[in-house]
Amino acid sequence: MAKLWGGRFKNNTSEIMDKFNASITFDKRMYEEDIRGSVAHSKMLAKQGIIKEEEQKKIEEGLFRILEEIKKDEFEFLISDEDIHMSIEKRLIEITGTVGGKLHTARSRNDQVAVDIRLYLRKEIKEIEDLLKELQYVIVKKAEENKKVILPGYTHLQRAQPIVFGHHLMAYYEMIKRDLDRLKDCYKRVNQSPLGAGALAGTTFPIDREYVAKELGFEKATENSLDSVSDRDFIIELNFVISMIMMHLSRFSEEIVLWSTTEFGFVTLDDRYSTGSSIMPQKKNPDAAELVRGKTGRVYGNLMGILTVMKGLPLAYNKDTQEDKEGVFDSIDTVKLSLNVFVGMLETLKINEENMKNAIYAGFTNATDVADYLAKKGMPFRDAHKVVGEIVLYCEQNKKLISDMKLEEYNKFSELFEEDITEKASIEGCVRERKSYGGTAYVEVERQIENAKKELKIGGWNGNN
Known part of the structure; x- marks a missing residue:
């Protein structure tokens, strides 16, 4: 099939080259934007006297008309048309005749x-914003519901200090x-x-770029x-921002996966965001969280892909940049779907407060507060750290918690301990302080x-969302 650009060619491109060269399979999602840009361009051409007003109206x-055909699924996208731009322009010429061929004046x-x-x-x-x-709303709502619930905070995935669950959120x-x-x-x-900008060097026609920018709502x-x-920095940047979003969702997902295990038991996922096993009847798997975690990898891949495409390209346009779209489209689709699922998963998450509380007491999470107590009494913190380390060892050997110790036991390690240590070493006291x-x-x-x-x-937050 003859191409709109085929004047200097004797032979048509091969069928395999058509498939290899085409982007219509993925850039057709930009049909509204292509039509909107073309309308603005045609208005500018008419305003500048480059085409006639009646020609612009016809275009x-x-x-x-093409927009309606696409929306009604009456438009045929063909591989031989290469891309969304040529597909729409070809159809425009079919509808308007030679007038449609004037649309591409002063642009590439x-x-x-x-x-x-x-x-x-x-x-x-x-x-995405x-x-x-929406995710922020759910986080704040969940945090407010759990602003008195205490759980262990972790470093190195080891119990560290008691924190409020709302604080974690x-x-x-x-x-x-x-x-x-x-x-x-x-x-x-x-x-x-x-x-x-044309193909690379601007145009000899008296165009008004600022008019087109304003018509399309651009800042400039x-x-x-x-x-x-040749610039694709903005695509790379968006890929990076989406990668950051997915990284944050992935970290949160990892915690949900851990918290939902029998070993932790901090949370229970709603059935709507879990799946079962084909062989083990008892299983309830956190697939929503795991898929978010897994899809983060493909988003990272899209970022690395476009960075690699662009790293060796000379100015100006090169066909390589056709590879800019599939990755960012995929990242956009992925982050939007992930956010939708994550909001529902978090909103329906059940918090198991008792299990969180039990985990706090089992891990000496109040040890730092006991060291702080001694430091406030005048002992150098490094000495206090050593004393409390000895207390922890004593408790481990005697199978007891720091909060179970009597004053006389504390005094074996330091005479600075007084009656108030019981309250100061309590989990609630640690949090309050x-x-x-x-x-x-x-x-x-x-x-x-x-x-x-x-x-x-x-x-739209009103405190009751």
Whole structure:
């Protein structure tokens, strides 16, 4: 089949080359953006007197007809058309005749695809932002419900110090907050219009790039025509931001997987976000969390893929950059699906407070607080650390907890211990005393939650969501 660019060619491309060269199978999802960009371009051409007003109207009507055909599933996408741009342009010429052939005046597929992907990513970034905010709502809601529940905090996956479960959840709120900041910052660099850069050197036609940028809602037009068509930094950046989001979801998923085991028993997953075994009737597997954890790997792969594609490309456009879209499309689809599943999984998660409490007492998580007690009495902290280490060894040998010790037992290790050590060494006492800014004390967790609720008011938080 003859190509719209085939004037200098004697022979048609082979069928296998058509398949190898085509991007229509994945870039057809940008049909709305392609049509929107073409409408804006046609308006600019008419405004500048490059085409006639009546020609522009005919082109615009034809483009909106194609839009309806695609939405009604009446449009045929062919491999031989190569990409969404050529597919739509070919159909436009069928509808409008030679007038449709004027649409491509003063532009190239190079700047056309660059504007399409920016328009598409701009829309998707906003959708990801909304999903992240939804996750924040659920985190804050869950944290508020569990602002008095205590569990062991871990370092090296060993029980370390007692913390409030709401405090643990709010750590993820902060991670998601940073993800949102990164997305918004990335949006600034996506939100620039390359249309009018042409193939690489601009155009001899008297175009108005700022008009097109404004028409499409971009903040401004890009500065350099070479950079405009060869830049894929914004795609790499979005891949990175999505990778960060998935990394945070994966870390949270790992904890949910651990917490839901019989060995931990801290949480119980709802049946709607679990699966069973084909052979073991008793199994209830945390597949939602495991899949989020696993899909993080493919998102990382997409980031590394585009970085590798771009690392050796000279200016300006090269066909290699056709490989920019499948990866980022996949990452977008993956993070959106993962966020949707994660929100439901977290929202329906049951907290087993008793199991958390039992785990606290079994791991000497109050040892640091006993050392702090001695340091407050004047003992150098390094000496206090040694004394409490000896207390822990004593308790292990005698199969008892620090909180079970009598004052006379404490005094065997130091005369600085007084009656108040019993309260100070209690788990609740340990939590209450950690009032440093950002700490796990009840009052600090409450402050973090209240601050988050204020931040989320923009998104509709009313305290009862």
